[in-house]
Amino acid sequence: MDGMQRVFLALWPSTPVVERLRTVVPLHVSGRHMRPDTFHMTLAFIGAADEDCLERIATAADSVQVPPFTLRLDHLGYWAGNHILWAGPSRSPRELLELAGGLRDALDAQAVSYEPHRFTPHVTLVRNASAVVPARLSEPIDWDVAGWCLVSSRPDAHGPHYELLARWHCRP
Template sequence: MHRLFVAVPPPPHVRDALLAAMGGVAGARWQRDDQLHSTLRFIGEVDRHAGQDIAAALGGVHHPGFDATLSAPGVFDKRGRIDTLWIGVAPYPPIAALHHKVDAALRRAGVPPDTRAYHPHITIARFGREQVGAAGFVPAVPLTGIGFRVDHFALYESTLGHDGADYRIIERYSLD
Protein backbone atom coordinates (compact mmCIF):
# COMPACT_ATOMS: atom_id res chain seq x y z
CA MET A 1 0.00 0.00 0.00
CA HIS A 2 1.09 3.53 -0.77
CA ARG A 3 0.02 6.64 1.20
CA LEU A 4 -0.32 9.41 -1.40
CA PHE A 5 -1.07 13.11 -1.64
CA VAL A 6 -0.82 15.84 -4.28
CA ALA A 7 0.95 19.10 -3.45
CA VAL A 8 2.82 22.15 -4.67
CA PRO A 9 6.47 21.97 -3.57
CA PRO A 10 7.71 25.45 -2.67
CA PRO A 11 10.96 26.64 -4.25
CA PRO A 12 14.19 26.81 -2.19
CA HIS A 13 13.92 30.52 -1.27
CA VAL A 14 10.45 29.95 0.21
CA ARG A 15 11.55 26.86 2.14
CA ASP A 16 14.57 28.81 3.45
CA ALA A 17 12.31 31.65 4.65
CA LEU A 18 9.91 29.22 6.32
CA LEU A 19 12.74 27.40 8.09
CA ALA A 20 14.19 30.71 9.29
CA ALA A 21 10.80 31.75 10.69
CA MET A 22 10.36 28.63 12.82
CA GLY A 23 10.84 28.77 16.56
CA GLY A 24 9.48 30.30 19.71
CA VAL A 25 6.50 28.00 20.28
CA ALA A 26 6.73 25.51 23.14
CA GLY A 27 5.81 21.96 22.21
CA ALA A 28 6.05 22.52 18.45
CA ARG A 29 7.44 19.76 16.25
CA TRP A 30 8.80 21.91 13.43
CA GLN A 31 8.68 20.57 9.89
CA ARG A 32 11.91 19.70 8.11
CA ASP A 33 12.88 21.19 4.75
CA ASP A 34 11.81 18.05 2.89
CA GLN A 35 8.38 18.14 4.56
CA LEU A 36 7.38 21.63 3.38
CA HIS A 37 4.62 21.66 0.74
CA SER A 38 1.18 23.08 0.04
CA THR A 39 -1.26 20.19 -0.17
CA LEU A 40 -3.72 20.25 -3.05
CA ARG A 41 -5.36 16.93 -2.15
CA PHE A 42 -4.72 14.17 0.37
CA ILE A 43 -5.46 10.76 -1.14
CA GLY A 44 -4.52 8.23 1.54
CA GLU A 45 -3.68 4.54 1.25
CA VAL A 46 -3.93 2.96 -2.21
CA ASP A 47 -2.53 -0.17 -3.83
CA ARG A 48 0.06 -0.07 -6.63
CA HIS A 49 -2.49 -0.33 -9.44
CA ALA A 50 -4.62 2.50 -8.05
CA GLY A 51 -1.43 4.55 -7.62
CA GLN A 52 -0.62 4.07 -11.29
CA ASP A 53 -4.16 5.13 -12.27
CA ILE A 54 -3.85 8.21 -10.07
CA ALA A 55 -0.48 9.17 -11.57
CA ALA A 56 -1.90 8.81 -15.09
CA ALA A 57 -5.05 10.82 -14.26
CA LEU A 58 -3.00 13.68 -12.83
CA GLY A 59 -1.11 13.86 -16.14
CA GLY A 60 -4.37 15.08 -17.69
CA VAL A 61 -4.65 18.14 -15.45
CA HIS A 62 -4.27 21.35 -17.47
CA HIS A 63 -3.98 24.62 -15.58
CA PRO A 64 -1.97 27.79 -16.16
CA GLY A 65 0.99 28.53 -13.94
CA PHE A 66 0.47 31.42 -11.51
CA ASP A 67 2.21 33.61 -8.99
CA ALA A 68 1.61 32.92 -5.30
CA THR A 69 2.69 34.56 -2.06
CA LEU A 70 2.94 33.53 1.55
CA SER A 71 0.29 35.09 3.77
CA ALA A 72 -0.63 35.18 7.45
CA PRO A 73 -0.08 32.27 9.83
CA GLY A 74 -2.99 30.26 11.19
CA VAL A 75 -3.84 27.09 13.07
CA PHE A 76 -6.01 24.00 12.65
CA ASP A 77 -7.50 22.32 15.66
CA LYS A 78 -9.14 19.02 16.47
CA ARG A 79 -11.83 19.13 19.14
CA GLY A 80 -10.62 22.52 20.37
CA ARG A 81 -6.95 21.51 20.65
CA ILE A 82 -4.49 23.13 18.24
CA ASP A 83 -2.66 20.43 16.31
CA THR A 84 -1.22 22.30 13.29
CA LEU A 85 0.49 25.67 12.74
CA TRP A 86 0.63 26.86 9.13
CA ILE A 87 1.45 29.76 6.83
CA GLY A 88 -1.21 30.67 4.29
CA VAL A 89 -0.72 30.67 0.51
CA ALA A 90 -2.46 33.35 -1.58
CA PRO A 91 -4.17 34.30 -3.82
CA TYR A 92 -7.00 31.85 -3.29
CA PRO A 93 -8.64 31.72 -6.77
CA PRO A 94 -5.82 30.19 -8.87
CA ILE A 95 -4.69 27.64 -6.29
CA ALA A 96 -8.31 26.70 -5.47
CA ALA A 97 -8.98 26.21 -9.20
CA LEU A 98 -5.94 23.90 -9.41
CA HIS A 99 -7.22 22.02 -6.33
CA HIS A 100 -10.61 21.51 -8.04
CA LYS A 101 -8.97 20.22 -11.24
CA VAL A 102 -6.78 17.80 -9.27
CA ASP A 103 -9.82 16.63 -7.30
CA ALA A 104 -11.78 16.06 -10.55
CA ALA A 105 -8.90 14.04 -12.04
CA LEU A 106 -8.70 11.93 -8.88
CA ARG A 107 -12.45 11.25 -8.96
CA ARG A 108 -12.05 10.01 -12.56
CA ALA A 109 -9.34 7.65 -11.25
CA GLY A 110 -11.76 6.26 -8.65
CA VAL A 111 -10.70 8.32 -5.61
CA PRO A 112 -13.69 9.53 -3.57
CA PRO A 113 -14.21 13.31 -3.59
CA ASP A 114 -12.73 15.43 -0.83
CA THR A 115 -15.56 16.78 1.34
CA ARG A 116 -13.41 19.07 3.51
CA ALA A 117 -13.13 22.80 2.88
CA TYR A 118 -9.93 23.69 1.04
CA HIS A 119 -7.57 26.17 2.69
CA PRO A 120 -4.21 26.69 0.88
CA HIS A 121 -1.35 26.60 3.37
CA ILE A 122 2.07 25.19 4.19
CA THR A 123 2.26 23.35 7.52
CA ILE A 124 5.26 24.47 9.55
CA ALA A 125 4.63 22.74 12.90
CA ARG A 126 2.56 20.01 14.49
CA PHE A 127 1.65 19.58 18.14
CA GLY A 128 1.04 16.79 20.58
CA ARG A 129 -1.22 17.25 23.56
CA GLU A 130 0.53 20.36 24.86
CA GLN A 131 1.13 23.58 22.99
CA VAL A 132 1.76 27.09 24.26
CA GLY A 133 1.12 30.20 22.23
CA ALA A 134 0.61 28.55 18.84
CA ALA A 135 -2.47 30.65 18.12
CA GLY A 136 -0.46 33.85 18.60
CA PHE A 137 2.57 32.72 16.59
CA VAL A 138 4.68 35.54 15.19
CA PRO A 139 7.31 34.33 12.68
CA ALA A 140 10.93 35.03 13.61
CA VAL A 141 11.33 36.66 10.18
CA PRO A 142 8.63 38.33 8.05
CA LEU A 143 6.92 35.90 5.66
CA THR A 144 3.87 37.73 4.34
CA GLY A 145 4.32 38.67 0.71
CA ILE A 146 7.22 36.34 -0.13
CA GLY A 147 6.40 35.40 -3.69
CA PHE A 148 7.01 32.39 -5.89
CA ARG A 149 5.91 30.99 -9.22
CA VAL A 150 3.74 27.88 -9.20
CA ASP A 151 4.71 26.16 -12.44
CA HIS A 152 4.19 22.53 -11.39
CA PHE A 153 2.64 20.25 -8.79
CA ALA A 154 3.65 16.78 -7.64
CA LEU A 155 2.34 13.41 -6.54
CA TYR A 156 3.98 12.45 -3.24
CA GLU A 157 4.29 9.25 -1.28
CA SER A 158 4.30 9.57 2.50
CA THR A 159 5.94 7.04 4.80
CA LEU A 160 5.24 7.41 8.51
CA GLY A 161 8.16 6.93 10.88
CA HIS A 162 9.30 7.66 14.43
CA ASP A 163 10.61 11.13 13.46
CA GLY A 164 7.48 12.13 11.53
CA ALA A 165 6.60 11.53 7.92
CA ASP A 166 9.08 11.15 5.09
CA TYR A 167 7.86 12.47 1.75
CA ARG A 168 9.07 11.38 -1.66
CA ILE A 169 8.00 12.92 -4.96
CA ILE A 170 6.80 10.18 -7.30
CA GLU A 171 5.90 12.35 -10.29
CA ARG A 172 5.99 16.05 -11.22
CA TYR A 173 3.36 17.66 -13.45
CA SER A 174 4.07 20.90 -15.30
CA LEU A 175 1.42 23.59 -15.46
CA ASP A 176 0.58 25.18 -18.81
Protein backbone atom coordinates in the same frame (compact mmCIF):
# COMPACT_ATOMS: atom_id res chain seq x y z
CA MET B 1 -0.44 -2.93 3.25
CA ASP B 2 1.66 -5.08 0.94
CA GLY B 3 2.12 -3.29 -2.41
CA MET B 4 0.34 -0.21 -1.06
CA GLN B 5 1.73 3.28 -0.64
CA ARG B 6 0.32 6.22 1.29
CA VAL B 7 0.16 9.10 -1.22
CA PHE B 8 -1.01 12.65 -1.80
CA LEU B 9 -0.88 15.34 -4.51
CA ALA B 10 0.92 18.51 -3.49
CA LEU B 11 2.76 21.65 -4.38
CA TRP B 12 6.45 21.26 -3.51
CA PRO B 13 8.34 24.49 -2.74
CA SER B 14 11.65 25.49 -4.26
CA THR B 15 14.72 25.83 -2.05
CA PRO B 16 14.39 29.65 -1.75
CA VAL B 17 10.76 29.28 -0.58
CA VAL B 18 11.79 26.60 1.93
CA GLU B 19 14.55 28.85 3.27
CA ARG B 20 12.08 31.70 3.73
CA LEU B 21 9.50 29.42 5.42
CA ARG B 22 12.16 28.36 7.92
CA THR B 23 12.38 31.94 9.17
CA VAL B 24 8.72 32.78 9.77
CA VAL B 25 8.02 30.76 12.94
CA PRO B 26 8.05 33.11 15.94
CA LEU B 27 10.90 32.30 18.34
CA HIS B 28 8.57 31.77 21.31
CA VAL B 29 6.60 28.98 19.58
CA SER B 30 7.27 25.53 20.99
CA GLY B 31 6.11 22.24 19.51
CA ARG B 32 7.31 19.80 16.86
CA HIS B 33 8.81 21.98 14.15
CA MET B 34 8.47 20.35 10.75
CA ARG B 35 11.70 19.51 8.97
CA PRO B 36 12.23 21.88 6.02
CA ASP B 37 12.41 18.89 3.63
CA THR B 38 8.78 18.12 4.52
CA PHE B 39 7.30 21.54 3.70
CA HIS B 40 4.54 21.21 1.09
CA MET B 41 0.98 22.23 0.31
CA THR B 42 -1.39 19.28 0.01
CA LEU B 43 -3.85 19.56 -2.88
CA ALA B 44 -5.54 16.17 -2.32
CA PHE B 45 -4.72 13.52 0.27
CA ILE B 46 -5.44 10.09 -1.18
CA GLY B 47 -4.05 7.65 1.39
CA ALA B 48 -3.39 3.99 0.59
CA ALA B 49 -2.88 3.34 -3.13
CA ASP B 50 -1.87 0.23 -5.04
CA GLU B 51 -0.26 0.17 -8.52
CA ASP B 52 -3.61 0.39 -10.31
CA CYS B 53 -4.64 3.36 -8.20
CA LEU B 54 -1.30 5.09 -8.88
CA GLU B 55 -1.93 4.72 -12.62
CA ARG B 56 -5.42 6.25 -12.25
CA ILE B 57 -3.94 9.11 -10.21
CA ALA B 58 -1.41 9.76 -12.99
CA THR B 59 -4.19 9.73 -15.60
CA ALA B 60 -6.15 12.21 -13.50
CA ALA B 61 -3.16 14.52 -13.01
CA ASP B 62 -2.31 14.35 -16.73
CA SER B 63 -5.75 15.77 -17.55
CA VAL B 64 -5.41 18.93 -15.44
CA GLN B 65 -4.15 22.07 -17.08
CA VAL B 66 -3.41 25.37 -15.31
CA PRO B 67 -0.91 28.08 -16.20
CA PRO B 68 2.06 28.83 -13.92
CA PHE B 69 1.17 31.24 -11.13
CA THR B 70 2.52 33.01 -8.09
CA LEU B 71 1.25 32.01 -4.67
CA ARG B 72 1.82 34.68 -2.02
CA LEU B 73 2.20 33.27 1.48
CA ASP B 74 1.47 36.26 3.68
CA HIS B 75 -0.39 34.87 6.68
CA LEU B 76 0.47 32.78 9.74
CA GLY B 77 -2.50 30.81 11.00
CA TYR B 78 -3.13 28.59 14.00
CA TRP B 79 -5.67 25.81 14.30
CA ALA B 80 -6.39 25.46 18.01
CA GLY B 81 -8.21 22.13 17.59
CA ASN B 82 -5.11 20.27 16.41
CA HIS B 83 -2.46 22.82 17.51
CA ILE B 84 -1.00 23.42 14.05
CA LEU B 85 0.86 26.58 13.09
CA TRP B 86 0.82 27.12 9.34
CA ALA B 87 1.67 29.63 6.64
CA GLY B 88 -0.73 30.36 3.82
CA PRO B 89 -2.20 32.99 1.53
CA SER B 90 -4.72 35.54 2.76
CA ARG B 91 -6.15 35.36 -0.79
CA SER B 92 -5.80 32.28 -2.96
CA PRO B 93 -4.97 32.84 -6.61
CA ARG B 94 -7.63 31.63 -9.04
CA GLU B 95 -5.13 29.21 -10.59
CA LEU B 96 -4.50 27.51 -7.24
CA LEU B 97 -8.21 26.95 -6.68
CA GLU B 98 -8.60 25.71 -10.27
CA LEU B 99 -5.68 23.31 -9.78
CA ALA B 100 -7.00 21.85 -6.52
CA GLY B 101 -10.57 21.66 -7.84
CA GLY B 102 -9.46 20.26 -11.20
CA LEU B 103 -7.37 17.54 -9.54
CA ARG B 104 -10.25 16.53 -7.28
CA ASP B 105 -12.67 16.44 -10.24
CA ALA B 106 -10.18 14.36 -12.24
CA LEU B 107 -9.67 11.97 -9.31
CA ASP B 108 -13.46 11.58 -9.09
CA ALA B 109 -13.59 10.78 -12.82
CA GLN B 110 -10.94 8.08 -12.29
CA ALA B 111 -12.78 6.66 -9.23
CA VAL B 112 -9.88 7.54 -6.92
CA SER B 113 -10.96 8.23 -3.34
CA TYR B 114 -9.39 11.09 -1.40
CA GLU B 115 -10.09 12.88 1.85
CA PRO B 116 -13.01 15.19 1.09
CA HIS B 117 -11.97 18.02 3.42
CA ARG B 118 -12.46 21.51 2.04
CA PHE B 119 -9.24 22.71 0.43
CA THR B 120 -7.51 25.16 2.77
CA PRO B 121 -4.18 26.21 1.25
CA HIS B 122 -1.47 26.01 3.91
CA VAL B 123 2.03 24.77 4.68
CA THR B 124 2.29 23.14 8.12
CA LEU B 125 5.21 24.61 10.06
CA VAL B 126 4.75 23.33 13.64
CA ARG B 127 2.64 20.50 15.08
CA ASN B 128 1.59 20.52 18.74
CA ALA B 129 2.36 24.23 18.64
CA SER B 130 1.91 26.46 21.63
CA ALA B 131 -0.89 28.94 20.98
CA VAL B 132 -0.14 31.57 18.37
CA VAL B 133 -2.12 34.63 17.42
CA PRO B 134 -2.73 34.57 13.65
CA ALA B 135 -0.85 37.40 11.94
CA ARG B 136 0.26 38.73 8.59
CA LEU B 137 3.86 38.00 7.67
CA SER B 138 5.97 41.14 7.72
CA GLU B 139 7.65 39.97 4.51
CA PRO B 140 5.38 37.86 2.28
CA ILE B 141 6.86 34.84 0.52
CA ASP B 142 6.19 34.68 -3.21
CA TRP B 143 6.13 31.07 -4.42
CA ASP B 144 6.34 30.70 -8.19
CA VAL B 145 4.30 27.56 -8.85
CA ALA B 146 5.37 25.72 -11.99
CA GLY B 147 3.80 22.35 -11.24
CA TRP B 148 2.64 19.79 -8.71
CA CYS B 149 3.66 16.29 -7.69
CA LEU B 150 2.55 12.91 -6.40
CA VAL B 151 4.22 12.13 -3.10
CA SER B 152 4.58 8.93 -1.09
CA SER B 153 4.64 9.26 2.70
CA ARG B 154 6.31 6.86 5.13
CA PRO B 155 5.89 7.75 8.80
CA ASP B 156 8.47 6.76 11.41
CA ALA B 157 9.42 7.80 14.94
CA HIS B 158 11.13 10.98 13.63
CA GLY B 159 8.17 12.16 11.52
CA PRO B 160 7.19 11.61 7.91
CA HIS B 161 9.60 10.86 5.10
CA TYR B 162 8.47 11.84 1.63
CA GLU B 163 9.41 10.57 -1.80
CA LEU B 164 8.40 12.41 -4.96
CA LEU B 165 6.92 9.77 -7.28
CA ALA B 166 5.86 11.93 -10.24
CA ARG B 167 5.76 15.56 -11.33
CA TRP B 168 3.43 17.54 -13.59
CA HIS B 169 4.10 20.98 -15.02
CA CYS B 170 1.74 23.89 -15.26
CA ARG B 171 0.92 24.81 -18.83
CA PRO B 172 -1.30 27.46 -20.36
